[in-house]
Amino acid sequence: MMGRPVFVLFGSSIVQYSFSNGGWGATLADVYARKADIVLRGYIAWNSRRALQVITKIFPKDSAVQPSLVVVYFGGNDSIAPHPSGLGPHVPLEEYMDNMRKIGEHLKSLSDKTRVIFLSCPPLNEELLKKSTSTALSEIVRTNETCRLYSEACISVSKEMGIKVVDLWNAMQKREDWATACFTDGLHLSEEGSNIVVEEILRILKEAEWDPCLHWKAMPTEFGEDSPYDLVASSGKSTINPSEWTFHRKRSWE
Template identity: 70%
Template sequence: MVGPRRPLFVLFGSSIVQYSFANGGWGAALADIYARKADILVRGYSAWNSRRALQVIDQIFPKDAIEQPSLIIVYFGGNDSVGPHTSGLGPHVPLSEYIDNMRKIATYLKELSESTRLIFLSCPPINEDMLNNDSSSILSPIVRTNEASRHYSEACIEVCKDMDLKVVDLWSAIQTRPDWRTSCFTDGIHFSAEGSVIVVEEILKVLKEAEWEPSLHWKSIPAEFGESSPYDVVASDNKSTVNVSEFTFHREKQWD
């Protein structure tokens, strides 16, 4: 009994990706939504910027790999947008270089295979007050502003428009919730469960609307080994079984 190969989805980016399986995160939600439909692989690197990602992208996604991802969701920009440090150290990447780096990342990933699809996530807003109240004694002061996040978000969106790539405008999407400053973050930057719901909704919206063949929306992908079996749970008629391979009753939220 051999079914079709499961699609491989890779989440690639900085800490918003690395932490996406924590605190009811968006990566964990995608893994649940795509259970028995696609494999979700996390390639998240806390504190990384686009410059560092570009240095090793060929090791993370080797072009000679036997299997290439069906979908890569990419997020960089939050750390790039941090204000420059007087020492020259730190994650800051000038906006013009960030734009160039994102173009190079997109170009490289597009060349992995003809069937590899990309979705970019733009910089979300931040809660500056929450962030400033959560400073660490082991770190030099870090300058993060909503205004900088907006500029880098707009730059990411513009790159994607120019390259005909799918992009989620997290800057705008998060702020559609009136209480976003207090509900969407754990520390002013990283998403809470409520913030992650918005991220998942926006990703699923892109996947549903994309005219990709084959479709990568979860409702379009059959469950692996989803055929009925006499070993399924017994129905109330005591004569047949019920195929529960695509039941979603366990989810608090029913995703579209």
Template identity: 70%
Template structure:
């Protein structure tokens, strides 16, 4: 670890998380927004389902860690929702087991610290036509991808219902993304994974939760202190030639001025 200590945010999930630093992804956006305020740690595992996550959650989040996260954002469900393969292999997890796996993840995370905060992301929608087109390119490598928007909806709703039952904040990505009229053509790189436009929706929804949550302390970026924000004679010199300008809160480089 390097110091001084900052709040630690961990992103835990499958490829939606692992790829969140690519394509102007939502993880990269959060890292920029929280620069000098919190450390964003990526723990994404492409191809994983909730079953694999439960197997290692105590290794990813050990109870005896010297520093525990202030916030964990969790996403599993898209791979779980894929249709079962006749061999019994593959990422499919039946819906009742998916619910219990997500419950186990939440219970473990809550056991780490009384101060830990958790947000679950529900399964986003998919563009089935694009998936079918891209799947034809991979024939001979693996079997057809059985992923439907209807299955994503069922797993999304199950995740949201679980979160209401166990008092965990949740974001309904399945609905949030489809509020955009052109979501099918703009929000994905391949029909499944999020483009920069899809990621913007995720960031907006996460910041909304962090701003509205009645958490103490508040974890919204505008409420967190900025590291080394004190004025210094070594800052940029102002036009009067006598004072300096502190750039620690500048956000002009961002395409979006996040609330």
């Protein structure tokens, strides 16, 4: 039997926190239960420079198993305004674009079957973020306008490279109440914000003309065959196979 496909989530805090509190990584792990392994490679506060420094260690080309899908998010920390000291996560826009090209090129080179999705920089609630930022940190200047610029840059690189992309900056703002509903602290995603990420990723996976298809409904369920050890039906004469049940979910995913 071939191993289960591996989906890797790679990026900064929006990725690292994606398994917490109804996060989008946890939701994907539930949707793809018995279909693919969702592997978390999230690094809070990282920018695209740090990602490039270690990408060959996280995704070695000689690995015996290469991911079927890598979902990548960097940009929010890159977009922070430069600190006078020269320290901090800021990466100039043109360098950010070049870094994302290099990340994309490496991931695409892992195997003929490795697919890549970039997540662009989401918007933020500036007022809420100011109230929630720790006083242990030097002033952090983040604006929704710079998020837009880095989002557009990510989308531009994606189109240039033929990489699928989720336009989070616009997807989030389709909700009238996005500024309060989509975040826990003005920056990191709430369950509602995470659900938008899941919706967009699943839409791409459903529409992409990839072989094999990586949408969850098109993938086989591991050990999904009928068994006499399944739950016994009310007739008492047969069993009911529960391997495809999804009624436990708070919402149905397409």
